Amino acid sequence: MRFAQPPLLAGVAAIALACAAGQALAADPAPEITRPAATPQAVGVVHTLRQIPEACARIEGAFTGDSAEPYRYAVVRTRPNCQPRARFVDAAKAQPSEAAGWVFNDLLRVPSVECPSQQAVVRVWRKPVDQTVELDGQGQSRIYIEEAKRAAAAGTIAAIPMYAAEMGVEGKACSR
Template sequence: MKMRGGMRSIPLLALLSLAAGAQAPAAAQPEIQRPPGTAQAVGAVHTVRQIPEACVRIEGRFTGQADAPYAMQLVRTDARCQPRAVMREATRVTPGEDGWRLNDRIRIPSAACPGQQAVVEVWRRPVEQPLARDGQGQVRVYLGEARQQADAGKLASLPAFAVDMRVQGTPCR
């Protein structure tokens, strides 16, 4: 709708949603949006997510035990894989601080207990890595220069990931 002076009318609902989004914490919405996963049976090992930069796959399974209903582990994808990112302990990460962003929230429902689900959060801390290009427009890393930087303690920091898991919902008996 056109108004005087060339200004456009913005619906009140849109303004309210913008204001609510500005007040919400940065970690509330993950960078990757996905629907809940497929319901998993007790004891069925499944891949929750792969993090190729860190050469890691997150595996999980429902245990059927009341005290620890879901178990999760990090598995190296390939012995020859060279990680371009590091994995950090989730307990040592302060979400939303020091550059940590909520990258992904994965919900895995239990097939045996429909009211219960595992929620896996993947946190990511990106690192700006300026890449100098040579005269041919290529980024090149020379072994001698890299060794000198390593010896001098001037290696660039790597991006990092952390994984946290919790179980939500009512436990089944």
Template sequence: MAVARAQRRQAEIFRQAVLLAVLVAVAAVAAPLLAQPDTPERERTGTPQAVGAVHTVRTIPEACTRLEGVFTGDRAQPYRLDAVRTAPACQPRARYVDFAEAAPSESQGWVLKDAIRIPDASCPSRQAVVRVWHQPVEQTLERDGQGQVRIYLQDAQKQAAAGDMRPLPQFGAQLEVEGTPCR
């Protein structure tokens, strides 16, 4: 009788362990699906920056753009973010657009790529948060017999004259300053 009772107890513990393993597996699969819609693909924290020190926040090579930021020391606008062209000869394969005009959202096909936090060196409780959004565009480009995509100047000029230009992917950046002012 004691042996039968011990076997039943062992079977019950085994069932509970299996149920717990199944619940953990379900939670592991469901957690990413239930994540917030505006969760960035990558989050980073930059090095603390002094007031007046211009620094690169992120480079967007496809758009030939570099995002430069600076803590201004001004209470009205404590941080300024500017989009600067990387090189005059750079040929963009994407566009950088103003965040306010584009109003990116996931429902419109935009993807939140990065959330970059830049701490203020003189005020540890304050940080600038730059969120970089990307709107990819499906571009079906024809390949030649060698499997290469070839774009010929004459053909591109004809397409442009006919108004048959392919849409370009877009990038936009949103700036927020978090924390309390120190001065």
């Protein structure tokens, strides 16, 4: 038999959860992309969080049911023949921040079906680069092989945009 929570306790719990989420959001800058929380996901169900076509990557995640590591995510390549125009890098190594030239791109929240008080939170960062292309006298962008080889040998290849993702779990863990 299940007992209903008194309305006051349920209200206090909801306010506490909202305050905790509000504190986490207050620390984040406003993301470029604003979206609602994702559909609640069950334990063991792998789901796509976000696709980044220019990096030929997809971020996948799943709740594990393990209290030590309740959520796991991975960045996977979308297609073997895709030619990336951006790189996906490890957030722990890149340490993305606005001060370092990164842009807070997206905030993804995924609630758990089994534990509604807990949600996975993935923060996606983007580091843009100036990709203005010089046009020749005919207004065309051209790449000359010999010039490209010399630039590669000299280590002066143009930078490409980068993406990084940080994952965390927020909220109270449920007992099993």
